[in-house]
Each structure stands twice: as structure tokens, then as C-alpha cells.
Amino acid sequence: MAKIAVVFWSGSGNTETMANAVVEGAEQGGAEVELIRVGDFSADRIADYDGILMGCPACGTEELDEGEFEPFFAEAEGKLSGVKVGMFGSYGWGGGAFMDTWTERVNAAGGAMVADGVTCELEPDDDALERCRALGAAMAKAVG
Numbered sequence: 001m002a003k004i005a006v007v008f009w010s011g012s013g014n015t016e017t018m019a020n021a022v023v024e025g026a027e028q029g030g031a032e033v034e035l036i037r038v039g040d041f042s043a044d045r046i047a048d049y050d051g052i053l054m055g056c057p058a059c060g061t062e063e064l065d066e067g068e069f070e071p072f073f074a075e076a077e078g079k080l081s082g083v084k085v086g087m088f089g090s091y092g093w094g095g096g097a098f099m100d101t102w103t104e105r106v107n108a109a110g111g112a113m114v115a116d117g118v119t120c121e122l123e124p125d126d127d128a129l130e131r132c133r134a135l136g137a138a139m140a141k142a143v144g
Contacts, residue, residue, distance in 0.1 A: 015057045021132035033136075056087075064102065073105070
């Protein structure tokens with residue numbers, strides 16, 4: 001059975017809600033899924049999984065969380081070549097442009113995006129949660 005890590009950081013709980021929906025979709029797709037807060041995960045562990053789904057909200061001026069997530073992702077960039085990747089996160093302003101920058105970084109690192117990143121404004125609604133489940137299912141299919 002394919003193993004997927006869902007690694008996230010959440011300040012308000014919105015991205016955590018999205019992470020839980022991503023897990024649901026991946027499990028429904030037949031994958032073994034581990035939900036991990038970014039502070040409890042090391043980039044060295046990426047190789048232990050068949051794919052990684054990462055969640056982080058937009059912080060500051062459309063950036064990744066500088067305290068925990070950005071340091072993790074900066075280290076992870078060197079380990080993403082050929083890795084199946086999916087991303088999600090909420091935003092409060094700026095329209096979610098952080099996802100475009102984040103996607104460019106994954107592509108530059110050689111990561112293989114399984115689907116477009118999923119964003120939503122503030123608390124995820126039913127549509128956003130369904131898109132999160134679809135992202136999880138896309139990863140399960142890609143690694144299955």
C-alpha cells in the first residue's frame with residue numbers, strides 16, 4: 001500500500017481543517033496516510049513516503065509561515081527531485097498568490113505536482129473541502 005505524508009502548519013485551524021479533508025481523500029483513494037504537524041517532521045523523512053502533501057497558509061505578504069514551515073520547506077527543496085507533491089493552504093488577503101510562488105519552487109526543485117495547489121479564503125467551505133479531498137485522491141492515484 002502506498003504511503004503518503006500530509007505535513008502541515010496551521011495558525012488559525014483553517015489549514016488543519018483542509019489537511020483533514022486531504023487525508024480523507026487520500027484514504028478513500030486507498031493510500032496509507034500519516035497526518036503530521038510540520039514541527040514534528042524532518043525533510044530527511046520525505047524519502048520514507050511515496051508522496052508528500054504539504055499545507056501552509058499564506059502569512060505576511062503572501063509567504064509561507066516563517067517560524068516553522070519555511071525553514072522546513074527550504075530544507076525539503078533539496079529532497080523533492082522526482083517526488084510526487086501536492087499543496088494546500090488558506091489565505092486571508094492577497095488572493096492566494098503564495099501558491100503560485102510555492103508551486104514555482106516545487107517545480108524548480110524537480111518535484112512532480114500531482115494536481116494544482118488548493119487554496120481558499122479563510123475558513124474552508126464545502127467546495128474547498130471537496131477540492132482538498134480531490135487533491136488527496138489525486139495523490140493516492142498518482143502513488144498507487
